Amino acid sequence: MRNMWRWPLAGFMTGGLVGVALLTINIVGTAWGGAGAVRADAAGRMDVLHTPPLLVSAGESTALSYEIVCSPAGEEPAAPCSPSGTLHVRAVGDRTFEDVPLARLADGRFSYSVPASFRGGTGFEYYVTFQDGRGNSATVPAGGADAPERAWIVSKWTTVDLGTHSFGSTRSPDSVLVSSAWGAGPSDLGLNDGREQSRIGPSGFDVAADGAVVLLDQVNHRLARYGNGRVEHFPIEFRGGEGDVAVGNDGTVWVLDDGGSQGHVAVVRGYGAAGQLVGRAGLAAPLGEMLRAGPNGPVVHSYPSEMWLPVATGQAGHTAAQQIAGARPGRPVIGGREVVVRASPEEARLALVAGNRVISAWRVVSQTNLGEVQLAEPNGNGITAIVRLWAEKQAEFRVLQLGQNGLGDSFTVTPAEWAESAPLSRFRVRGGTLYQLRSSPAGAEIVAYRMGGAR
Amino acid sequence: MSKKRIVIGFLPGVVAGLAAVLLMSGVASSRTLTFQAGCNGTWFDANPVSRDTARDYAYGAVYEGYQWGGGCWNYDNIDSAPNDPPQQYTGGEGGDCSGFTFKSWWEKSETGDAGFRYHYALQLVHGPYDANGFKNGDGAPNITLAKSSTVYMDAFASTSHIGMIYYANTAYNEDRMVEAKCESCGTFTWPRTYRGDPSYSAVRRTGW
Numbered sequence: 001m002r003n004m005w006r007w008p009l010a011g012f013m014t015g016g017l018v019g020v021a022l023l024t025i026n027i028v029g030t031a032w033g034g035a036g037a038v039r040a041d042a043a044g045r046m047d048v049l050h051t052p053p054l055l056v057s058a059g060e061s062t063a064l065s066y067e068i069v070c071s072p073a074g075e076e077p078a079a080p081c082s083p084s085g086t087l088h089v090r091a092v093g094d095r096t097f098e099d100v101p102l103a104r105l106a107d108g109r110f111s112y113s114v115p116a117s118f119r120g121g122t123g124f125e126y127y128v129t130f131q132d133g134r135g136n137s138a139t140v141p142a143g144g145a146d147a148p149e150r151a152w153i154v155s156k157w158t159t160v161d162l163g164t165h166s167f168g169s170t171r172s173p174d175s176v177l178v179s180s181a182w183g184a185g186p187s188d189l190g191l192n193d194g195r196e197q198s199r200i201g202p203s204g205f206d207v208a209a210d211g212a213v214v215l216l217d218q219v220n221h222r223l224a225r226y227g228n229g230r231v232e233h234f235p236i237e238f239r240g241g242e243g244d245v246a247v248g249n250d251g252t253v254w255v256l257d258d259g260g261s262q263g264h265v266a267v268v269r270g271y272g273a274a275g276q277l278v279g280r281a282g283l284a285a286p287l288g289e290m291l292r293a294g295p296n297g298p299v300v301h302s303y304p305s306e307m308w309l310p311v312a313t314g315q316a317g318h319t320a321a322q323q324i325a326g327a328r329p330g331r332p333v334i335g336g337r338e339v340v341v342r343a344s345p346e347e348a349r350l351a352l353v354a355g356n357r358v359i360s361a362w363r364v365v366s367q368t369n370l371g372e373v374q375l376a377e378p379n380g381n382g383i384t385a386i387v388r389l390w391a392e393k394q395a396e397f398r399v400l401q402l403g404q405n406g407l408g409d410s411f412t413v414t415p416a417e418w419a420e421s422a423p424l425s426r427f428r429v430r431g432g433t434l435y436q437l438r439s440s441p442a443g444a445e446i447v448a449y450r451m452g453g454a455r
Numbered sequence: 456m457s458k459k460r461i462v463i464g465f466l467p468g469v470v471a472g473l474a475a476v477l478l479m480s481g482v483a484s485s486r487t488l489t490f491q492a493g494c495n496g497t498w499f500d501a502n503p504v505s506r507d508t509a510r511d512y513a514y515g516a517v518y519e520g521y522q523w524g525g526g527c528w529n530y531d532n533i534d535s536a537p538n539d540p541p542q543q544y545t546g547g548e549g550g551d552c553s554g555f556t557f558k559s560w561w562e563k564s565e566t567g568d569a570g571f572r573y574h575y576a577l578q579l580v581h582g583p584y585d586a587n588g589f590k591n592g593d594g595a596p597n598i599t600l601a602k603s604s605t606v607y608m609d610a611f612a613s614t615s616h617i618g619m620i621y622y623a624n625t626a627y628n629e630d631r632m633v634e635a636k637c638e639s640c641g642t643f644t645w646p647r648t649y650r651g652d653p654s655y656s657a658v659r660r661t662g663w
Contacts, residue, residue, distance in 0.1 A: 044515070045514070045515075045517075045532075047514060047644075049621075049622045049631075051622075051624055051625055051626055052626060054626060067622065069510055069511055069514045069621075070511050070514070071511060071514045071515040071517070071530075072511065072512060072515040072530070072576070074530070075497075075530075075575050075576055075577060077501070077573055078511065080507075080508070080511075081511075108507055192541070192637055192639070194523065194541050194542040194615070194637075195523070195542065195585070195586075195615055196523055196524070196551040196552050196553055196554075196585060196586055196615065196616070197521070197523065197551060197552060197615070197616060197635075197636060197637040197638075198552075198616050198634075198636050198637055198640070199615065199616070200637060200640075239639070240639060240640065241636060241637050241639045241640030241641075242640065242645075258640075258643075258645075260639045260640055260641055261519075261520050261521060261533070261534035261537055261549075261638070261639060261640060261641025261642075262533060262534060262537055262641075263518070263532070263533050264518055264641065264643055287643075287644065287645070289645075289646050303625075303631070303644075303646070306625065306626045341626060341627055342626050343626065343627055343628035344624055344628055345603070345624070345628065348628065369603055369651070370628065371628060371648065371650065371651030372627050372628045372629045372648050372651065373627045373628060388648065388651045390650075390651035390653075392601065392602060392653075392656075393653050394653055395651045395652060395653050415652075417652060423629055423645075423646055423647050423648045424627060424629070424648075
């Protein structure tokens with residue numbers, strides 16, 4: 001009997017000792033990097049905040065405004081950092097940039113009034129460099145002179161006045177393509193919900209050329225592909241809380257992962273038809289928002305520059321240097337064109353441009369509060385756009401077919417945004433059909449609206 | 456005794472011993488449970504405080520973690536206690552959305568006092584308000600206002616979440632928010648559309 005238990009008992013003791021050792025290593029490791037060890041960068045961090053004007057009316061006075069944010073350099077209350085900056089600006093076509101020291105205003109901001117000499121041609125280009133007085137510096141856009149920000153001068157606008165919006169007359173979808181309950185089961189979509197946090201559902205979706213709907217079910221770490229009356233799931237690596245998804249022209253499914261709390265290192269990964277990883281690129285910016293399929297590969301709308309970064313060509317991921325060098329202020333679309341959006345609470349400006357030429361430009365105004373531009377997709381020489389119209393307790397999305405003669409087809413849809421998605425990834429357009437990601441306490445769905453004809 | 460019999464007897468014992476220790480210790484949560492051991496209770500009152508100062512403070516927590524019910528972080532630009540189980544207080548790093556707002560707005564735990572208080576990043580404090588309390592304008596320092604009247608470092612709050620305006624009006628007319636968003640999200644700045652979302656209301660910290 002004693003012999004029978006000797007070896008199992010010895011094993012149990014050995015295993016226990018190994019467990020204690022592992023636990024000790026774990027705790028010591030945590031304490032080393034835990035709260036007791038403040039390892040702040042002695043110089044803190046600096047952030048440059050700026051919204052580019054992008055679309056400027058001929059003769060319109062324009063200012064470039066910057067705000068600087070400096071994180072504390074340690075536990076003690078920080079003395080304000082003392083930022084200084086230089087703007088480098090030139091008219092489009094000029095060879096050299098003019099260096100302009102930026103003056104700090106009484107409110108702490110930096111501002112530069114763009115002189116008429118830069119607003120007389122097709123536009124102006126610029127980038128800025130800032131130092132925070134603590135050893136940190138930043139160039140925005142990161143490409144500096146090689147890939148500057150730019151503004152187009154618009155000589156002719158087509159103005160669309162939406163008047164005062166009448167809430168409550170939304171259009172019903174023509175069809176429901178996907179309808180799933182919340183959960184982690186084979187037919188479910190994941191929900192990250194709870195007290196004192198965001199309520200997060202699927203971040204985004206896209207529609208493939210064959211009509212299949214691809215949903216980013218990042219809460220369940222998978223892609224869900226709906227087509228031919230069935231759903232397929234593909235497990236994916238996803239570290240962050242939210243992201244976006246776009247299906248490329250070659251069928252590659254690209255996923256933007258914001259990286260989440262483990263360093264917020266945003267990554268774009270490409271997946272083939274069988275769900276295998278086929279491409280990868282680290283985003284050359286602290287923050288990516290929209291991921292879209294461009295004519296040559298996926299592009300990401302990035303911050304702080306608000307430039308669109310080309311993250312891959314085909315399935316080959318780009319290096320950070322390639323992304324920065326290829327950054328564009330407008331979103332590249334087919335035909336060598338770009339879609340440019342610059343919206344504010346007062347008006348939404350949208351344009352189709354080709355190089356220095358503005359092909360068409362629209363101003364959308366309303367007596368009702370204008371929210372974000374949810375979607376702007378080229379449609380011939382027009383644009384299909386969606387804007388939010390909102391009041392304190394109401395909101396709806398207005399779908400606009402913007403053409404050379406003004407507003408064509410237009411209708412209103414309900415936001416149905418019970419769960420959060422990526423903010424500008426609730427809609428997609430493909431082949432004359434508008435798709436919308438909607439959510440409710442019951443689950444999430446993808447619905448479709450046929451476009452065309454006034455409603 | 457043959458080697459085979461020793462192995463058959465010994466190895467299951469090792470596995471059983473290892474499992475027993477790890478299960479008893481709760482190793483899965485030990486990383487987070489130990490994080491707050493180094494937190495403190497350090498604060499001091501200050502006056503006045505500007506929106507810029509508050510935004511700088513909030514930006515310091517960017518890249519740090521999220522902890523439901525928490526309020527302590529360490530400026531190392533990463534969640535030092537990641538992957539906590541949701542909706543459980545496991546002693547990890549970061550504030551939750553309302554705790555982060557409370558500290559970033561330099562508020563006091565005394566709800567009738569609208570004065571300013573500097574909270575060390577390592578100070579473990581959540582404050583008396585949840586997101587719904589902020590949404591309702593609870594407490595002396597907090598008031599509600601029209602969403603169209605907000606400026607930076609005002610906040611948008613729903614019944615379950617709150618985020619502060621980091622920078623208003625992006626090119627697509629969103630607001631960049633600074634917020635402690637969720638466990639996997641951490642604390643960061645994101646462009647969001649809370650302003651036009653009817654489930655969110657505007658709230659302001661007074662006295663800037």
